[in-house]
Amino acid sequence: MAKQKLQFSPDNPPLLPLSRRSVLQALGISSTAAVLGSGLAQAAGSAAAAPGDAAEPGAQILNMTVNGEPHSLKIDPRTTLLDALRERLQLTGTKKGCDHGQCGACTVQVNGRRVNSCLSLALMHEGDAISTIEGLGTPEQLHPMQAAFVEHDAYQCGYCTSGQIMSAVALANEPYGTSDSDIKEAMSGNICRCGAYSHILKAIKQARG
Amino acid sequence: MHPFTFNRASSTDQAVKWGAAPNVRFIAGGTTLTDLMKLGVEHPTQVVDINRLPLAEVERTPEGGLKVGALVRNSDLAWHLAVKQGYPVLSEALLAGASGQLRNMATTGGNLLQRTRCMYFRDNLSPCNKREPGTGCAAIGGANRTLAIFGTSEHCIATNPSDMNVALVALGAQVHIQGNHGSRVVPVGEFFLLPGSTPQVETVLQPGELITHVALPPPLEGAKSGYLKLRDRASYEFALASAAVVLQIDGGRVRQARVALGGVGTLPWRSPAAEQALVGAPASAATWRAAAEAAVRGAKAQSENGFKIELAKRCVAQQLATVAARV
Ligand SMILES: Cc1cc2nc3c(=O)[nH]c(=O)nc-3n(C[C@H](O)[C@H](O)[C@H](O)COP(=O)(O)OP(=O)(O)OC[C@H]3O[C@@H](n4cnc5c(N)ncnc54)[C@H](O)[C@@H]3O)c2cc1C
Ligand code: FES
Ligand code: FES
Numbered sequence: 001m002a003k004q005k006l007q008f009s010p011d012n013p014p015l016l017p018l019s020r021r022s023v024l025q026a027l028g029i030s031s032t033a034a035v036l037g038s039g040l041a042q043a044a045g046s047a048a049a050a051p052g053d054a055a056e057p058g059a060q061i062l063n064m065t066v067n068g069e070p071h072s073l074k075i076d077p078r079t080t081l082l083d084a085l086r087e088r089l090q091l092t093g094t095k096k097g098c099d100h101g102q103c104g105a106c107t108v109q110v111n112g113r114r115v116n117s118c119l120s121l122a123l124m125h126e127g128d129a130i131s132t133i134e135g136l137g138t139p140e141q142l143h144p145m146q147a148a149f150v151e152h153d154a155y156q157c158g159y160c161t162s163g164q165i166m167s168a169v170a171l172a173n174e175p176y177g178t179s180d181s182d183i184k185e186a187m188s189g190n191i192c193r194c195g196a197y198s199h200i201l202k203a204i205k206q207a208r209g
Numbered sequence: 210m211h212p213f214t215f216n217r218a219s220s221t222d223q224a225v226k227w228g229a230a231p232n233v234r235f236i237a238g239g240t241t242l243t244d245l246m247k248l249g250v251e252h253p254t255q256v257v258d259i260n261r262l263p264l265a266e267v268e269r270t271p272e273g274g275l276k277v278g279a280l281v282r283n284s285d286l287a288w289h290l291a292v293k294q295g296y297p298v299l300s301e302a303l304l305a306g307a308s309g310q311l312r313n314m315a316t317t318g319g320n321l322l323q324r325t326r327c328m329y330f331r332d333n334l335s336p337c338n339k340r341e342p343g344t345g346c347a348a349i350g351g352a353n354r355t356l357a358i359f360g361t362s363e364h365c366i367a368t369n370p371s372d373m374n375v376a377l378v379a380l381g382a383q384v385h386i387q388g389n390h391g392s393r394v395v396p397v398g399e400f401f402l403l404p405g406s407t408p409q410v411e412t413v414l415q416p417g418e419l420i421t422h423v424a425l426p427p428p429l430e431g432a433k434s435g436y437l438k439l440r441d442r443a444s445y446e447f448a449l450a451s452a453a454v455v456l457q458i459d460g461g462r463v464r465q466a467r468v469a470l471g472g473v474g475t476l477p478w479r480s481p482a483a484e485q486a487l488v489g490a491p492a493s494a495a496t497w498r499a500a501a502e503a504a505v506r507g508a509k510a511q512s513e514n515g516f517k518i519e520l521a522k523r524c525v526a527q528q529l530a531t532v533a534a535r536v
Contacts, residue, residue, distance in 0.1 A: 060215060107310055120314065121256070174288075185444055
């Protein structure tokens with residue numbers, strides 16, 4: 001849904017190097033909330049406050065490792081882990097779908113366990129090791145789960161995909177069975193509005209071996 | 210989200226000391242609190258992070274029961290060998306709740322205190338006596354399809370949404386609480402309060418009190434147990450009706466029984482009437498039906514949730530038969 005880019009042709013260059021993200025940020029709205037509209041107006045409000053400009057009163061220092069790299073951020077306590085990753089560290093591979101724990105688009109791993117980063121306050125993660133889709137593989141060398149998703153065409157719009165993959169990779173550490181219904185149950189926390197479920201299942205089965 | 214200060218407690222004493230200040234909330238998994246803070250339903254001025262407290266262990270008690278720390282994650286508890294073996298009803302209830310990600314975050318203490326999913330409670334603009342006492346209840350005569358048929362009042366019909374709580378009630382768990390003035394133990398059956406005219410008060414927990422752990426009594430000798438959850442989709446959905454059942458059957462007769470219902474009560478709903486119908490009766494389909502009938506006696510339908518009476522009845526009968534057939 002949030003894939004459209006501002007188009008500038010070579011003979012119609014932008015006056016400023018603006019991306020869609022920086023436009024939305026300047027307007028103080030998060031990309032998803034702009035799409036989802038009024039029902040989540042409050043979520044948009046929190047996202048606007050969350051980026052936590054470092055000068056804000058009450059801001060606190062947060063030290064965490066993201067994809068193996070240590071980070072130290074001065075952060076507004078209202079910032080969720082999701083907003084810290086996306087808005088402060090510019091790791092926008094992790095998506096914001098519902099912002100209320102209801103879709104799984106924001107799934108990341110904390111110390112190897114999959115969680116919904118939208119319901120976790122960033123400051124709860126002092127000293128934690130966070131893994132996001134950006135740390136999983138590279139375009140040249142995909143993680144086996146990423147490769148399986150590509151091979152099985154396990155997405156349409158791709159919005160849920162990073163969450164699906166982070167969730168599927170973390171399953172390796174959870175005692176779920178290997179039947180189709182076990183995997184479906186284990187993956188129920190990742191909603192795909194495009195309904196790519198049957199391909200997602202195939203990809204996960206292949207990557208899990 | 211309203212601004213708040215954030216502090217990490219390093220001991221339970223420190224947590225209850227900080228908790229005694231006005232408008233403080235502890236945060237554990239955050240899956241209820243963060244959600245409700247974003248909605249503006251919760252607006253603490255101080256949040257105390259309790260995740261560093263040493264309350265994440267599952268231990269055997271000297272009596273042969275289990276002591277479950279308040280910070281044990283729902284997934285860890287569900288997969289714990291002692292729980293799977295001794296308390297299948299609890300393991301199944303936990304695994305029926307939320308999603309894999311949420312269970313990795315959600316804690317025993319937080320799950321006990323999760324708030325209703327009534328849409329009027331979650332919507333700051335609607336009248337709701339639970340969120341804002343005295344404003345009325347928009348759910349009565351409103352969208353109440355998912356709400357309660359047991360324990361309602363003219364002030365509130367919101368359901369307690371937890372699956373874990375239903376199993377804990379069936380198992381007769383005890384909630385261990387620490388406050389600024391000492392510790393106390395409350396049976397889970399007395400922990401939750403009916404809405405009455407004060408639906409904003411949901412449990413006996415006083416402001417600032419900390420749940421340190423939940424104790425399970427030793428498993429009933431030779432008993433079998435299980436949890437059945439019925440809902441609008443197969444997973445990642447709250448219960449419309451659920452049943453937690455513990456049965457001890459000997460010589461073809463029920464010796465002891467525990468039955469609790471979820472998704473239908475303003476609190477996790479134990480059914481002494483169903484238990485009475487079971488104890489001493491032959492382990493048969495007729496007994497399961499009679500117990501299920503007894504379980505829904507006195508249920509009160511709202512404008513949209515009358516179907517839950519039949520659903521709850523079938524849920525109880527089905528789960529009694531399933532558990533009895535287990536080896
Ligand atoms: C999309 C979604 C679907 C869900 N589906 C289900 C479902 O199907 N079944 C189900 O049962 N649940 C479901 N849940 C609810 C989930 O189980 C609860 O949110 C979770 O158990 C709460 O635990 P927590 O540790 O995250 O609590 P928190 O959000 O950290 O805390 C909840 C409340 O308890 C207080 N608190 C926490 N720990 C303590 C303590 N030790 N002492 C005193 N106070 C404390 C906090 O101050 C807060 O008021 C769902 C949640 C979401 C978001
Ligand atoms: S954005 Fe976190 S679950 Fe939807
Ligand atoms: S939501 Fe579009 S691919 Fe899943």
